[in-house]
Amino acid sequence: MKPMNVGLLGIGTVGAGTFTVLSRNAEEISRRAGRPIRIVAVAEKDVARANEITQGTCRVVDDAFAVVSDPEVDIVIELIGGCGVAKELVLKAIANGKHVVTANKALLAMHGNEIFAEAQKQGVMVAFEAAVAGGVPIIKAVREGLSANRIEWIAGIINGTTNFILSEMRDKGLSFDTVLKEAQRLGYAEADPTFDIEGVDAAHKITILSAIAFGIPMQFDKAYIEGISQLNAKDIKYAEQLGYRIKLLGITRRTPAGVELRVHPTLIPAKRLIANVEGAMNAVVVQGDAVGATLYYGKGAGAEPTASAVIADLIDVTRMHTADPEHRVPHLAFQPDQLVDLPILPIAEVQTCFYLRLRVHDEPGVLADITRVLADEQISIDALIQKEPGDGEDETDLILLTHLTLEKRVNAAIARLEKLSVVVGKVTRIRMEELGK
Amino acid sequence: MKPMNVGLLGIGTVGAGTFTVLSRNAEEISRRAGRPIRIVAVAEKDVARANEITQGTCRVVDDAFAVVSDPEVDIVIELIGGCGVAKELVLKAIANGKHVVTANKALLAMHGNEIFAEAQKQGVMVAFEAAVAGGVPIIKAVREGLSANRIEWIAGIINGTTNFILSEMRDKGLSFDTVLKEAQRLGYAEADPTFDIEGVDAAHKITILSAIAFGIPMQFDKAYIEGISQLNAKDIKYAEQLGYRIKLLGITRRTPAGVELRVHPTLIPAKRLIANVEGAMNAVVVQGDAVGATLYYGKGAGAEPTASAVIADLIDVTRMHTADPEHRVPHLAFQPDQLVDLPILPIAEVQTCFYLRLRVHDEPGVLADITRVLADEQISIDALIQKEPGDGEDETDLILLTHLTLEKRVNAAIARLEKLSVVVGKVTRIRMEELGK
Known part of the structure; x- marks a missing residue:
């Protein structure tokens, strides 16, 4: 079976994780997808780094535009980030009839409407599971798993940096500034942590969730955003005494008057499962009219957790791309001729x-x-x-x-x-x- | 757009829930699926009950075999349960070229290999999200959301009755027999609770999860099954003192020697999120090599939560059935021409x-x-x-x-x-x- 050929734009942390997992699990992935998925080209400014990671298994170029125009490439993975050249590249890939997989929440929250319209016109897929909550398949859950429901609201811990900081502030009774420095030292917070601590990253993600929950366009510019940098350790303590935890939540809710779209520190009852999500973990609660509340929990960042979502999208696109009966989602996850007879242990x-x-x-x-x-x-x-x-x-x-x-x-x-x-x-x-x- | 026509076999609790949710959310479901999904025929022994629920909106018959042979029907929902006539009907529906949606975990765990082989031969889909953990989209998560991973193990609270009983025993310090009677009074346990309390129901479900996690055939007959009826309240108390909770877990794990497949009461550290899943709720932890541990939580039973999963399958089948670009999973969950411009509230x-x-x-x-x-x-x-x-x-x-x-x-x-x-x-x-x- 002809392999699916992937062009990778950017081989930083997540790109390297994607390369690693795709190589390590190549056999299982092929058994699931019905054909091999292989990276044939990598675009990266740091060519030496890219060569070191890919070890000659694929072409390495420093011009990403060459990859999105490469006739051999079926799917482009965009891991450059931001809304500048990444946007140009994604639109160019779509125009060239390539499917796109991206982890770029800022790009989708701010330019998703334009990008999806172009993708629709060209009949290609733009998949973005990695854009929200890293390895947790929350996009798929909302878009497919809960599709029977009128979704009422979504509330999520969707930024690991701030959840780590809040967990440490509560646990150790320390101030925001002290814990931020510690988080930066441990690599949980970036040198310039503004996007995380001021809630912008969470707002990108809840904007994406609101669109797929309610069938509305992305409207990031209308989101209310308040971060945790002003939060006082005293309030975390008082909240605790009252039976609450403070979490930075992204919240979107349907009301008769309109849709709420907001990010802010929030007191939630300590007995809720989501209140007990600690450290850099993510969790999202979705309230549907039929199913009630469901919760999804896991690692929201990191090389391999994010790669897990990127590759799941590659497999989805591969399974859907041809869409003949043999390449639909197999009943038992693996293609029928790819089951193995592992013994069950007594x-x-x-x-x-x-x-x-x-x-x-x-x-x-x-x-x-x-x-x-x-x-x-x-x-x-x-x-x-x-x-x-x-x-x-x-x-x-x-x-x-x-x-x-x-x-x-x-x-x-x-x-x-x-x-x-x-x-x-x-x-x-x-x-x-x-x-x- | 031509509607997708559904034949419903059995309109008990879940069947009625499915009918209700499909009617109530008809508009959103059609916006997501790209065409209406409607029940055109119901087979039910209790015709009077079926007529009362369906109110003349579709044909009601007492012969389920008539529905699986009905040329008008595209998808058959099997909600009869058990492995007798339900198996015959599912195989007949497949032979007639119908897609099948079922919540019947016993049938799949015991006869799934035969059923999926037939479905493959006929080029139809057999979807079964409702068979495990009710409204929680765990089948989709394992089969699609985590498809990049080599799955290492799955552990789940996948029987609400026993989790309710264990929660009450711990909470109130009562004996198993006392709490079982209370659970029966409240409707959380059946008059004959054997399948639940002896772990058989959980074993059906973990058998299904093991198959889709590891790409192996269903092997229910090799599962180790131990229920909670012999559990002493004293051990729950001692476990608590040691920092553990006792839960009935379904566990499947890949080891070098083979696959573990087992259901039994299990001590787990009280600090784990899954240890804090109380009452009749379900939760499943999946450990993948790339993503680490992810957790899925929600209602594992009940009319509308189970209907949520049944209808998600109907929408999946509808989206995949034609598989032309317009009926693939839409980028934003809803079909592109079906977005609405709800205002975002200030x-x-x-x-x-x-x-x-x-x-x-x-x-x-x-x-x-x-x-x-x-x-x-x-x-x-x-x-x-x-x-x-x-x-x-x-x-x-x-x-x-x-x-x-x-x-x-x-x-x-x-x-x-x-x-x-x-x-x-x-x-x-x-x-x-x-x-x-």
């Missing part, structure tokens, strides 16, 4: 951590007997709590948390533990998962 | 609640002066806290939370408050949003 072979509760006699040597059995079965103990027996009781609960171990080892250990004279009745066993770091 | 006209912090002199009459101004501007107060002044200080912080009010009223009030002799300096104002009930 549960005995599964590795997890375990919580074990034993009812034991409260007498000397109990722990020695029990830990001996576990050691014999190569099970290592992470934590152990022995409860005080109740008044007049001579039995008590012993709780153990294990490190990662094979289920069959735990089964063997339990069989032996239940035979010990110090153990009363059955051992309770519940599996544990960390689910992240 | 921020002064936006209604929210407000947090106000005033620095005030600690003297009699302060509250009277301030509340008078707010009353004059028709701003009603939800809560008010006056801090004690620090030692030797004669000023203090006064914090007010308002009910919903127009921004311009608050601006007017603040202008007046700042002129009061009892108020020192500027008033701090932060907007508040409840974001749900």
Whole structure:
């Protein structure tokens, strides 16, 4: 099957991430898309950097206009950013009949109406999942997943820098200025952080979400924008005492009088899931009339999370480009002739951590007997709590948390533990998962 | 534009929800899909009920086989459930060249391989977003949104009944049996709750997710399944003391030795977002190699949330069915000629609640002066806290939370408050949003 040929404009952080992920996962991506997707040309001012990353696997040029006019290129990825040359290049690519994938929220929020009109005229696709909330597929959720709903409102933590700063201010009781400096040192904030901290970046993103939620043109110039640079640590503390957290939210809401489109620090009840989104993470809540509230959470920035969205768009465009039955979205995500028969592991072979509760006699040597059995079965103990027996009781609960171990080892250990004279009745066993770091 | 004609098999809870949402949101759905989607035939044993719901807007028959053979029908929605007649009907519909939308997780987990092979042969689509996590578009996220990733694992709270029971057991310290009875009374658990509480329903769903995550056939018969009926309230309490919550998780993970596929009660760290998913809500975490962890949260059951997923599938099939450029997924969700020009509200006209912090002199009459101004501007107060002044200080912080009010009223009030002799300096104002009930 003929590969889909991609021209990449800009190989900075996200461009390099895109190149890396596309190479590393080439086989799975091809199994999903129905054909290989390969970068054939990269345009980058820093040619040496581009050559170092691409290692001769594709052409490297310093003239992006050559790539958008290259007859070999089917899809152009625009990762230059801003509204200057990026706009020219995107329009030129469209005029040349190329599909475009972009992460450029500023460009879409400010010139999206013109760009989409041109794309429509030329019959090409402009895909932009990476423009909002990085790797979280929120554009697809709103545009396709929730398409049955009359969407009522969207509220999102869609700028990681400011969420990191607010989390640190609350956590450590520090001032905005102190935390900003720390964020810059850690790379969470740019040297000139204005676009992030003053809410402009979030406003670009909520403008895009408002358009796809309500079927209205992009209207960034009408957005109300207020950042977090004036926020006082005192208010974060008082809000907390009242049961609220302060987050920088992008909000768009449909009202009888019109559409709200705004970015500002917002108190939200601490019990809401979105109030508990900490650090540089993003989360978006969408309220639909049928589905109610749904929430989408993940990394909103970074090389590979953003690349994840860029490449998902490449696959979408590839699947839709030909749109013959074999290239629609496959039922099981992978093309039907590309399923593999990986074995399903029997549960005995599964590795997890375990919580074990034993009812034991409260007498000397109990722990020695029990830990001996576990050691014999190569099970290592992470934590152990022995409860005080109740008044007049001579039995008590012993709780153990294990490190990662094979289920069959735990089964063997339990069989032996239940035979010990110090153990009363059955051992309770519940599996544990960390689910992240 | 010729409408897409739908035949609905079964008009119980979800079927009625689908009918209702499709009618209520007909205009927006048509603006998104590029053509109307209408139910032309309903098959239902309880013809009287079906007539009452459909009110003569479509044909009602008691023979579902007539609908899957009806030449007028383009898409069949199967909401009968189970693996008996539902399987026959789905295969018959496919053989007749109809696209199929189904919420039937048992059918797909057990007979999906056969059904998808037939669909592939006939060139029709079988869509099943509603089969997992109700209204949460998790199938689309895994199949399309995260398609760049090598998926490492998926862990989900994908059964609302058991999550409700576990939340209540933890919250109220009650036993499983007591809470199950309460759940049955409230309609969160069925009269025969076996499929839910023993984990079978969750196993159907995680089987489907494992197939689309790893590109493997459905292998429900190899899933390890353990429910919550044996769970002791004591272990929930001990887990809490150790910093964990117990949730019934469906887990599938790729390991070098094979694929894990399992459902069981699981301790997870209380600080994870998914550990804080309470009541009948669903949430799924997907770990991809590029994107890291993303989470999807919402209502996993109920008439309209499930209908939301069923109709999203109808729109997907409609958009893909013709697959000419005009019927691909539109850039802005709505067809380009269907955008509307709703006005964006100026921020002064936006209604929210407000947090106000005033620095005030600690003297009699302060509250009277301030509340008078707010009353004059028709701003009603939800809560008010006056801090004690620090030692030797004669000023203090006064914090007010308002009910919903127009921004311009608050601006007017603040202008007046700042002129009061009892108020020192500027008033701090932060907007508040409840974001749900």
